[in-house]
Amino acid sequence: MSDETIDDRVEGAAEAETIDFANDDDVAAPRRRLLLTHEALAALVAELAAAGTPAVAPAWAGDAGRAAGATAAARETEYRTVSGAAELAFGERLPRLSLKQFFLPPTEVLFSWRRSGGGVELVSAPTTFEDQVVLGARPCDVAALPIVDKVMNWDYADELWNARRAATTIFGLSCGVEDDSCFCSAVFLEPAASRGSDGRLTPVEGGYLVETFTDKGEAFVAGHDALFTELAAGADGAALDAQAEGFRAAARERVAANLQVDHGRLRDWLDHHFDDPFWASLGPRCNGCGVCASVCPTCHCFDIVDEPESVGRGVRRRNWDTCQTCVFTLHASGHNPRQDQNARFRQRVEHKFLIYPLKFGDVLCTGCGRCSRACPTGQDLAEILADIDALAAAGEAAS
Amino acid sequence: MTELQDTARRLLDEGAVRVVIGWEGGRLGARPAFVTSAADCDRLIFDTRCVHNLATFLNPRRSQVAGLGKAAVVVKGCDAKAVAGLLREAQLERDGVVLIGVRCGGVVGEPSALEPPALTAENVSSRCWGCDVREPGSVDVLVGEARPEPPVTAALDERVAALDALSPAERLAFWTKEFSRCTQCYACRQACPLCFCERCIVEKTEPQWIETSPHPRGNFAWNLTRAQHLAGRCVGCGECERACPVGIPLGLINRKLQQVVYELYGYTVSEDPTVPAPIGAYATDDTQDFIR
16 A cells, blocks of 8 residues: 555546645625624514524524533534524534534435336435525534535535525624634634635624625625615724724634644645554544534535335435444445544545545635534544644654 | 552553553543553543543454553443443453552543533532442552542432423423434444444344434434433443533433333442343342243
């Protein structure tokens, strides 16, 4: 394996040196800049609810949540369809699961089948979805969508994913940085990244600075015009701009302190250290539970199952799956090419930071840090990437 | 702490074991550590953040751990109970592992603090209420000072009682809502020291006993089966609930099962591996007629 590189293993892989990681679908300049007061945001949520347009937003999780004994200082949040402003948890704790579930649900029907006469009748699942809007999603969750678009439109255009993407208008929320697990700025993003967003909210005094980036974003604002105030030219507008930029700058500085890596040498190290002893230092701690993949905004693997509903009819579904489980690669013969957790955890790191970048020109990670926060055994992705980067740097120095 | 580190160092130096499985402090709090060199033993800690049940790593199917060689494992009371479970169910040879017991005064719910928090009724793990193994007995070495009793909190039992007081329809509604978040990721199973099957029933497909799709039918089938398979075996360490990425209160189910097993068989999960569990014992005074 040592002489073989990923270029030989992945058909059509680009040369590592020539990858352009510029976010080609990032949007440089906002088209319109408006103010949305807290009261107007509440009115907007009410308006959407009244119109029957699902509005997905970070919201306070139910009281049951974690049972007694949890030390959670703050209440947990989740993305869900909200019906009133009281539910909103903008800029509070990062939601437990990412936004992924609204585009790739934990389970969804692909088609149903029914015995009919001598044959089988197939009925496709609907591939059109009602329009929905996402308000206040974290930039790391939003940026994951255009990254995953690439695999969802690679050898097959995934109708369900694409239709949900097309039906959704997304307004991100500039992030104040969650904690030491965040590292978006180490994966070509930043706490106010606009990638994947039709518009962006940034907290300012009295509400949010709203910027639109796409036709969808423009259309949404136009549809609720009375609630948005065009940012006045002159001193007032400039003051709000300065507030928003101050918020973003503080966040950028904070997250940059968590991790910095050189992706070129990181990738090169991964490509030439498939059997490195480093991997055996990560596997033992790992439970192989795949919580990291469940909470990950970019992990997109699914399993396909056929489930009978009754005699002569059934449903084919796809369900979230993860490379961290033993059975993910178990062959019918009994052979398992990834025999232990060392190999499985290596796969997680290689897929995100070597294979996907070479194949699709994007790192399959937005630095949200959910995997590190959710891991029951303390696996810390920022630490692991820093360790690999240090190994790569040491290797460069030695050669 | 020094006593723990010295013990680990001695075991590695003498060649009695090849790895010491304990806890270390990290950038994001406490976490399991696998120390293979005597020089690294100063990493080992034991404090109120050491919540992980280290018996989980003794599952013989975890080849990446078994491959490290003979292990010494640091055990607090709930870990020691889980080790006893593994011994009772023939997953482990007693002389195949060295047990370093630590005296425990309770742990917090989550390990993610940079310094060990002082225990309060609010932050103490629900597992610690009524703990009967604060000083593991069936270990090879016992280290650490005796610690004070953990703060009293009966929150878990109060919540179980509140559920018991509901009508069956209300209880069904409660669990339907809780299980609706389940994605069938099986993190609860992976975190459990007693879920050690080579092939879990949920992974059997000929026939398929449990639907793996996270719809209400599949989620009830999975969660009820998980619970049933742990009746009389669950040590109440709460690691399943801590691992759950969507916050399902599995501790309520496990506690209820403990109560039912006690009512039916007078059995409380024991730290002594020679005390048979009801599931693995035949008794002429069994409360159920069909088995007598």
